[in-house]
Amino acid sequence: MFKNLFFKNKGPISISLIGKVCNFASNTKDNNSKISDVKNLADSTIRDITFFNSAKYREQASLTKAKFCITTKNLIKYLPNSCTPILVDNVLLSLSQVTKLFYPTSITDNFNNHLKVVKKSVIKKNNLQVGKNVLVGKNISIGKNSFIGYNTIIEDNVIIGKNCSIGSNVILRNSIVKNNVHILDGCIIGKKGFGFFPNNGENIRYAHIGCVLINENCEIGAGSTIDRGSLSNTIIGRNTFLDNQVHIAHNVKIGENCMIAGQVGIAGSSIIGNNVMIGGQAGISGHLIIGNNVQIGGGSGVIKNIPDNAKVIGYPATEIKNFLKEMRNKND
């Protein structure tokens, strides 16, 4: 995982300070250990703290390289000896506090009120076509021969590749857009995801320190929303096309050459393979794995994993041959 371009890491932070701020029981002897970052089970190194809140992830847990892991009593057994468990009542709440400590600006989308109209020198140098009232933040990059429509907002550190076409009224933040990508009018890309915990009658927002990565040759339809990831990134694979009014939630990874029709919604953390076709208005629940070459009928509701090459339809989505059989039975 590359360096975080969008959120400044306040680490390293000592585990004792982390414990103090986040009300951990001080059940570790390593009070002076310096922790570099907070990461997923899979991405963590020996300098990081991670979290583990469901037996569903026990395989990743058993392989984690993290020095510390926020978890609960019944999950300790899955962790390797190299990883010191930190027992808490509510893993996600504690994770939220730790992430906020490392990345204090990631909880709410901090408002950059210093955006300015793109400089003419940049436009000329890169042979850009830029509409009126386009506002850009600090340290952004727009590749040669790209188009940016009217009233579009590009916040700090965003990277846009060559030969891209960004429409009008688009809002781009915490995003990396590769070459030859078309983002159509009215898209809102890179905002924080819909993640929070109810706690004592208030909702506590998750930190979202990931970005949105849109790979080469993609098209994102008008009025679509793509939220950035919480700890990992939200990723759209090369050559994948989204139609209008699609919603892609935080942490979703979509493969290459996918075709996603209008008003589809993909809930948080689901992973979609390559060459997947999703019909209009279909919905995919969170934390699912959809294989390669899958076809999902329009209007379907997918609530479990789908293996490679399957064609599914209905609610809940089922193999199309079962669906057709069921339809015939109904009509008997």
Next chain:
Amino acid sequence: MFKNLFFKNKGPISISLIGKVCNFASNTKDNNSKISDVKNLADSTIRDITFFNSAKYREQASLTKAKFCITTKNLIKYLPNSCTPILVDNVLLSLSQVTKLFYPTSITDNFNNHLKVVKKSVIKKNNLQVGKNVLVGKNISIGKNSFIGYNTIIEDNVIIGKNCSIGSNVILRNSIVKNNVHILDGCIIGKKGFGFFPNNGENIRYAHIGCVLINENCEIGAGSTIDRGSLSNTIIGRNTFLDNQVHIAHNVKIGENCMIAGQVGIAGSSIIGNNVMIGGQAGISGHLIIGNNVQIGGGSGVIKNIPDNAKVIGYPATEIKNFLKEMRNKND
């Protein structure tokens, strides 16, 4: 119900003038009665005119304090003696005419072409952070320490509380936003609802004189639309969070601590309790009552009332245990 901040009431108006404009049969002796306002059955006082068009509302009708009630012959029996019925052919059409008489500007969203960039003195005084090209109408109020993104439009009389965060490209009209509310980019809040009658080959629009009231600590996701009420208000309860691309129709009341995922739609006049969780892309039909602590699965279609504490899923949404049984039967 508080004074209407957004639409000027032309009342009091004599019942004889109301009858003349709206082609009522003059079946009342009280021709000189002055009527103050047009209201719901429940909200009316002895100075108001109301309407009653379905036996479904017979209980409210029997308790109404209104002086006059627009209704049909077969419903008269439910009205108290204190309320004089006014018989019409089409209750909703006549209601529309009466409302237009009291509130002539409420039929189509009147365009305020006098909006101006926020004054620097207001920004400084209230410690606001305001982006470029934010346009505001007359008599608006923005509480201390609030943020307003770029290109956002805030029309006449809108009230925004303290510590709020309003995104970019947001349009706010006929709305009251309490403290600590987050309204994300691209939301359109307070427009008139989708209400009209076909009449002689034209569609006649309903008057919408209600507002949108968003209570403390709410979050409204990017690209969401919340329409204002017709005679009552559209209300989002304290601490309720909406994800992206949600649509809330006119007159809907949502309780406290609700969690409403992406692309959900709630049709007109439905009432949602407290602590309700609604999964992505679920739809709720109009004029329903959803109890407290209800959980509605993603993609469900709710077409009847749901009691407290129920967990429902499917189309039409049914208790989750029935849904699972049905799934098992299918797979036998």
Next chain:
Amino acid sequence: MFKNLFFKNKGPISISLIGKVCNFASNTKDNNSKISDVKNLADSTIRDITFFNSAKYREQASLTKAKFCITTKNLIKYLPNSCTPILVDNVLLSLSQVTKLFYPTSITDNFNNHLKVVKKSVIKKNNLQVGKNVLVGKNISIGKNSFIGYNTIIEDNVIIGKNCSIGSNVILRNSIVKNNVHILDGCIIGKKGFGFFPNNGENIRYAHIGCVLINENCEIGAGSTIDRGSLSNTIIGRNTFLDNQVHIAHNVKIGENCMIAGQVGIAGSSIIGNNVMIGGQAGISGHLIIGNNVQIGGGSGVIKNIPDNAKVIGYPATEIKNFLKEMRNKND
């Protein structure tokens, strides 16, 4: 079909040049024939080239007046003798190449970076009400007494009728809007449709040379998207009302007096009759024919043609009486 106002036709072009650019087998003796345009089977004249890719359209094929037709071996038999078939491997791919040859600017939405603020003289002459930062292209027309909100973008050649109300943050291109139409805030109308072919690991975009035609007295709800047609136009019939967040794909034709509730999606090339009512979140698949006076329940998924006067509901949508029977059976 009227002259294309939005895309310049580079024809006439000789069939030999067309064949060279598009890699046709030169199986015609008419190498010097000049072709005026590329059109549908039904719209073609003796000077045009057309295409025919499915036996589903054999009736239209048998009646076509086109001089040439891009097609495949097994479909030749349906064409009249007056029409010379041009055999290709992939009809849609070749069509795309031919259309691009005639209309080179229609593949990607060409960005008009010359848009300017509306002239005061135009506003005064036509008694318009126009908000700040409204940008318009060349050769546009706005009828008398119309309203245009803030930040709205109206691209080259767009025609807007009299007494129209166009909201704020609207984007209108390749569109003809008749009198007395209301287009609410945030709509994106006239962009190219979601049409492309996977080819050698890239997606090739279809040409979209049609427009969006919105007839008298329509209302288009906030945040809706209506894509322009590929070879024909996308049409909204007189007096039809769309609610918020509706998506209408390319080539769709909707009749008169229809009522389409929030978040409905209609996929490409479907035809909807007159007086059709579609409940919220319903979806209609592509290439279907929905009759007159049809009622489609909220949340339904329509995947086959619906005859006149039917009332359907469910997924897949079925006659409401069957749906109710099935519900009763489930509850037994």
